Structure formats: C-alpha cells, structure tokens
Amino acid sequence: MMIKRLRVWCRGALGALIVSALAVSISVQAQPDEPEFNVSSAAVLTIKNSLISRHRQLIEHFQSGVIGLTYDGQVAVRDAKALDKEARSVLESLIVEDNKDRLTLYREMARSNGRPDWEGSWRTIFAERWISRAPAGWYYREYSGRWVKKP
Amino acid sequence: MKSGRSWPCLAAALAMAMASGCGTVVTFFPYKSAEKAADRIIDDVLTGTNGGHAPANGELAKAPEPVVPRAEKTEGKAP
Numbered sequence: 601m602m603i604k605r606l607r608v609w610c611r612g613a614l615g616a617l618i619v620s621a622l623a624v625s626i627s628v629q630a631q632p633d634e635p636e637f638n639v640s641s642a643a644v645l646t647i648k649n650s651l652i653s654r655h656r657q658l659i660e661h662f663q664s665g666v667i668g669l670t671y672d673g674q675v676a677v678r679d680a681k682a683l684d685k686e687a688r689s690v691l692e693s694l695i696v697e698d699n700k701d702r703l704t705l706y707r708e709m710a711r712s713n714g715r716p717d718w719e720g721s722w723r724t725i726f727a728e729r730w731i732s733r734a735p736a737g738w739y740y741r742e743y744s745g746r747w748v749k750k751p
Numbered sequence: 752m753k754s755g756r757s758w759p760c761l762a763a764a765l766a767m768a769m770a771s772g773c774g775t776v777v778t779f780f781p782y783k784s785a786e787k788a789a790d791r792i793i794d795d796v797l798t799g800t801n802g803g804h805a806p807a808n809g810e811l812a813k814a815p816e817p818v819v820p821r822a823e824k825t826e827g828k829a830p
Contacts, residue, residue, distance in 0.1 A: 637781075637784055651796045721780045725785045733793045
C-alpha cells in the first residue's frame with residue numbers, strides 16, 4: 601500500500617522534474633544571441649554631438665573636482681564653493697542641459713533598439729560605464745551621497 | 752484513483768515551469784552588448800571624437816581646441 605503510493609508520488613515528481621527541465625531548456629534556447637546594438641541612429645548621434653560639445657566646457661571642472669558623475673548616470677556639482685556666483689550659475693545651467701541630454705540618450709538607446717521598456721536598464725549600464733571609463737582623479741557620487749575620487 | 756493525485760501536481764509544475772520560462776525571456780537584457788555600445792558612446796564623448804575607437808587602456812585623449820568663433824577672427828579690422 602505504502603510502496604504503491606510512494607511509487608505514484610515518485611512518478612508525479614519525476615514528471616514534474618522532466619517538464620521543468622524541458623521548460624528551462626526552452627527558455628534558455630529562446631534567449632537570442634547577444635545582439636549588436638545600434639549606436640548610430642539620428643537621435644542618438646544628435647545627442648552625442650551635443651554631449652561632446654558641452655563636454656569641452658565641463659572637462660576642466662571634472663578634472664578639478666568641482667563636478668562629478670553620479671551613481672544614477674547624471675552629473676552633479678561637488679564643490680560649489682570653488683566658483684564665484686556667476687561661474688557657478690553658468691556651470692549649473694550647463695549641468696542641467698547635460699543631464700537632460702543624458703536622460704534623452706538612455707531613452708533613445710532603448711527606443712532606437714526596439715525596446716523602449718529597457719530605458720531603465722540602459723540608464724543603469726551607462727551610469728556604471730561613465731564611472732568606469734572616467735579617468736583617474738575624477739569624482740563620482742555613490743548612492744549613499746558620498747563623493748569618491750577615482751583612483 | 753491514487754495515480755490521479757499526481758496530475759494536479761504535474762499540472763501545477765507545468766504551469767510554474769512555463770511561467771518561469773516566459774519570465775526568463777521577457778527579462779533577458781543583453782548586458783555585455785549593451786556595455787560595449789555604451790562604451791563606444793562614452794569614449795566618443797570623453798575623447799571629443801565622433802565615431803572614434805575606444806582607447807584600449809582607458810586613458811582619454813585630450814579634447815580638441817574649441818573652434819574660434821568667426822566674429823573674433825574679424826576683430827580689429829577696419830569696417
């Protein structure tokens with residue numbers, strides 16, 4: 601009696617295991633090969649050019665540590681006291697424009713590659729890569745709010 | 752009768768397995784490719800080039816000198 605019941609349960613468990621394994625293998629096969637993303641759409645190129653031209657004005661402030669990158673893919677003022685009022689105002693407006701462009705870039709990367717729902721993932725990737733690719737000596741702000749100088 | 756008990760279990764396992772399989776496909780994000788694409792754009796911005804190759808050692812080229820505006824070139828000339 602007990603053995604028969606055990607055998608039935610074993611058969612059920614085995615069936616479930618096989619079905620699960622099949623489903624997992626199907627899902628793994630369904631994942632496409634890593635695609636080559638398009639980085640040359642008209643919208644992306646326009647934003648990139650805008651970022652490039654503004655970066656020429658921002659680079660000295662990155663190098664001096666007046667501004668830095670943030671954990672969420674943006675730029676922020678780190679040491680506002682280093683500048684006079686007028687220079688600070690100019691810099692802040694540049695940063696506002698730069699941050700707008702950065703957000704548009706993340707959105708356009710998602711949209712031009714056919715997955716607008718991946719905007720958040722793009723932002724996460726860019727946030728990480730901006731910091732990773734930045735030269736030594738630049739500052740970045742962690743989630744905790746702490747500024748760190750890149751070694 | 753007793754073997755009938757395993758069918759609900761099997762059906763539940765099937766539903767869960769299918770759901771987990773579908774979830775995997777929907778949430779799949781090609782991290783490595785995205786990282787490469789992001790690096791290409793970031794390096795172009797940091798080096799001030801448009802479509803240049805990423806520096807291998809992570810060092811950045813110096814940004815090119817800004818173009819002098821046309822108005823400044825004609826400064827000092829007689830009207």
